[in-house]
Amino acid sequence: MPIDFxxxxxxxxxxxxxxxxxxxxxxxIRPLVNAISDPAERFQATRPHHKAAVEAGLVNGLFPKEFGxxxxxxxxxxxxxxxxxxxDVSLAGTLLGTGLGTKPLIWFGTEEQKKRxxxxxxxxxxxxxxxxxxxxVGGANFDSPDPSCGVQxxxxxxxxxxxxxxxxxxxxxxxGWDGKGCHLFAVVCRTDPSKGAGDSLAIIMVPGATxxxxxxxxxEPTGHKASIAPRIHFDNVRVPASNILGRPGDGVAMVTQNxxxxxxxxxxxxxxxxxxxxEIARDWACRDTRSGPHPVIDYPVIGYKxxxxxxxxxxxxxxxxxxxxQFDLSRGKEQELAVMTKVFTSETCVEVVxxxxxxxxxxxxxxSHPLMDLMNDALCFPLYDGGNMGAxxxxxxxxxRDPSYDPLTAPFARY
Ligand SMILES: Cc1cc2nc3c(=O)[nH]c(=O)nc-3n(C[C@H](O)[C@H](O)[C@H](O)COP(=O)(O)OP(=O)(O)OC[C@H]3O[C@@H](n4cnc5c(N)ncnc54)[C@H](O)[C@@H]3O)c2cc1C
Numbered sequence: 001m002p003i004d005f006x007x008x009x010x011x012x013x014x015x016x017x018x019x020x021x022x023x024x025x026x027x028x029i030r031p032l033v034n035a036i037s038d039p040a041e042r043f044q045a046t047r048p049h050h051k052a053a054v055e056a057g058l059v060n061g062l063f064p065k066e067f068g069x070x071x072x073x074x075x076x077x078x079x080x081x082x083x084x085x086x087x088d089v090s091l092a093g094t095l096l097g098t099g100l101g102t103k104p105l106i107w108f109g110t111e112e113q114k115k116r117x118x119x120x121x122x123x124x125x126x127x128x129x130x131x132x133x134x135x136x137v138g139g140a141n142f143d144s145p146d147p148s149c150g151v152q153x154x155x156x157x158x159x160x161x162x163x164x165x166x167x168x169x170x171x172x173x174x175x176g177w178d179g180k181g182c183h184l185f186a187v188v189c190r191t192d193p194s195k196g197a198g199d200s201l202a203i204i205m206v207p208g209a210t211x212x213x214x215x216x217x218x219x220e221p222t223g224h225k226a227s228i229a230p231r232i233h234f235d236n237v238r239v240p241a242s243n244i245l246g247r248p249g250d251g252v253a254m255v256t257q258n259x260x261x262x263x264x265x266x267x268x269x270x271x272x273x274x275x276x277x278x279e280i281a282r283d284w285a286c287r288d289t290r291s292g293p294h295p296v297i298d299y300p301v302i303g304y305k306x307x308x309x310x311x312x313x314x315x316x317x318x319x320x321x322x323x324x325x326q327f328d329l330s331r332g333k334e335q336e337l338a339v340m341t342k343v344f345t346s347e348t349c350v351e352v353v354x355x356x357x358x359x360x361x362x363x364x365x366x367x368s369h370p371l372m373d374l375m376n377d378a379l380c381f382p383l384y385d386g387g388n389m390g391a392x393x394x395x396x397x398x399x400x401r402d403p404s405y406d407p408l409t410a411p412f413a414r415y
Contacts, residue, residue, distance in 0.1 A: 054125035085272025090226035097172035101129030201251030223376030263342030267320030346381030
């Protein structure tokens with residue numbers, strides 16, 4: 001039986017549908033949001049596109065079948081995400097944000113918790129969820145064993161309620177569409193200031209309408225312009241004690257698995273962005289002579305550059321597929337490939353988009369040039385989702401220095 005990289009009939013249909021959605025619906029997003037200066041208005045401008053994504057079943061795919069979802073695999077999501085991100089990364093980020101806010105519940109919640117929170121998203125897929133992970137004082141040390149540092153959002157148990165206090169930012173979707181708060185937050189916090197993450201880090205599900213939650217401003221990243229990056233304050237927010245997922249301390253594994261899932265998918269987003277940069281540069285090089293004797297693509301040095309770019313794009317795609325497949329087969333336990341994929345594809349994406357800019361030359365260094373938009377989007381990939389510095393330090397170094405580490409597990413383990 002050969003290794004088969006050919007997509008199944010269903011996957012080809014999914015890919016074709018995603019490509020059609022991207023080129024018919026999402027292609028409007030960049031020009032639309034580039035004409036809007038206010039970040040909240042940019043996000044709101046994508047609401048009809050998000051609704052169209054819901055109607056196309058894309059949000060539904062995040063949820064398990066027993067709750068009415070279609071439980072799309074990470075690999076199949078990656079096929080769709082690549083197509084979307086050839087046109088726009090923000091809407092994909094909004095969809096991913098709802099996934100980040102609900103996957104810990106789906107993976108680690110009890111049946112009772114799932115029954116309480118998930119049906120709302122099936123009833124109305126335009127509702128948004130968010131992972132409130134990054135504190136305003138940082139996110140890199142979330143797993144610190146030293147109780148004097150790490151996550152500074154705390155939940156204290158008072159009777160049968162958690163009382164949550166803390167300040168978060170970059171909480172994708174956290175403002176909701178109306179600027180008042182999203183439908184559901186998964187809040188990363190510590191339950192005891194005297195205990196490190198391993199004993200106290202927790203994820204608590206918090207409905208967005210709970211008193212004490214406020215949207216305290218919107219940040220303005222240079223790329224991902226129609227994603228929303230709000231500051232969210234939790235001020236004596238009270239929720240039932242039963243809203244905690246697992247037990248205090250379980251939060252480290254939950255956060256790590258969540259970021260491994262997005263890591264694998266970000267590989268697909270990076271491939272989509274690289275594809276777009278490659279095509280923009282190639283189209284230009286095929287028709288523009290720069291007042292020389294022939295189109296720019298005929299210069300060997302340009303052709304070699306395109307060949308290098310294409311090799312990187314293809315390598316990133318297959319690494320992403322493998323990482324997604326291993327993540328699915330291992331039910332989230334295989335994380336080395338996912339994290340490596342995020343680090344490798346995101347840094348390669350920046351290189352490839354910059355190569356495209358070098359080919360097109362100085363005209364690409366204009367605010368209005370599509371490659372400049374792609375560069376601003378690409379620069380985010382190594383920085384967000386835990387950041388590549390942190391991913392190497394916390395995850396990859398941690399995995400590789402473990403005495404039981406087997407370098408052949410990631411490529412060959414069977415699940
Ligand atoms: C578009 C976008 C969407 C996002 N969506 C979300 C979201 O939905 N939810 C959410 O919670 N966050 C979100 N974020 C934030 C994002 O996930 C951050 O990447 C993450 O929180 C960590 O950032 P950081 O590594 O820069 O951490 P910081 O804590 O700000 O660290 C800053 C720098 O210090 C270094 N550093 C800190 N401590 C150490 C140490 N012990 N050893 C070595 N180096 C150290 C880090 O490696 C990093 O280089 C988003 C960000 C963006 C831009």
